[in-house]
Amino acid sequence: MLHFITDFADQGVMLPVMVTVTFIMAVYGWWRGAVVWAVTAVTMLAVMLLLKIAGLYYAAIEQTAIISPSGHVAAACMVYGGLLVLLGQRYFMRFPALMLVPLSGIGIAVACTRIALHTHTLFEVITGGMVGCAAGFVLGRACGPVPQRLWLYLLPGVTCIAVLFHGTHLGIEGAIRAMFMPRKIMS
Template sequence: MRFITDFGDEATIIPLFVVTIVLFIAMGWKRNAAIWGIGIFLTFGCIVLSKMLGLLWAQFYGYDGHPFSASGHVASSSAVYGSLINMIFQPRFHSWLMAMLPPALIAALIGYTRIMLHAHTPMEVVAGAGIGTTAATLIARVLPPVPTFLVHWFAFALVPVILFFHGYVMEAEPVLKQTFYTSYYFLNQNIGW
């Protein structure tokens, strides 16, 4: 399970995101690199926002257990991998439903590992899947077909990045919690939040 779930870790997803943007720009696909990059960046923002709102809800209502936290692994992997797969097979996807299929399958696979590893509840996985699948589907519907020469570079440039960073773990959750609690207590002391 750990082997599969590590494909969705931020330590793999973020370098893949950066290299993909650089590849798109280097291959002259600048406008669409911006569209894809903004779409994925907004997805990352939605993940962080959902986690912060879960912590805020727990703080307001005095919940001492595990606050609701949408799965970042599921959301980011389904958005990034799902949108890249959609780009490869995009000419075949003429409907919203077909564009949703690859990110939904990735979300199901990574989500299953997150549940089996007791990292997230089923509802947290569903929330992450909703964020990532929606993002990948919207990106697929906005981007024009990817040039064939660029598709060939996907395997050559992106697969080594995935394999190189696979297995590394970025502990983003504790950093987000620390940032939230520091900000919350600062605001609470200074403005009576």
């Protein structure tokens, strides 16, 4: 059951879902939402990459275990939490702090699976959650009013892509380590 849940937040699912959301928003003609979504997604992924690289170098310098913030948690907060924030946007505009409820709720669910599977520490899932929640918060504040009929396409589209790609693993963590791990750690 833990793998089933955490696999919905693997980059093999998240990347196609992120692209699908951008595509549906653009095809529907909601350009502001498409641009904000795409820029936020790329920025969140870039921040996570930089944090993972920094964790590798920190481990090399301090000769400690590798610190690798959870991309699963960050992506789940931004994508699934961000969609929930956009769905309830009219309520969150009056009380922006309430955006943390769906954002952190999604993050906690995925974080628990990552910790239970011994793939991340508490610090790593909290770090990923903070990055993902920040991205979801940006979506909620910067996208503007969501066209109501857009949800007729967006929710089924996201659901279909997430189910279709569920179980796909990209192994991005290994690729990051292979490309950026200092020689001192690798030997």
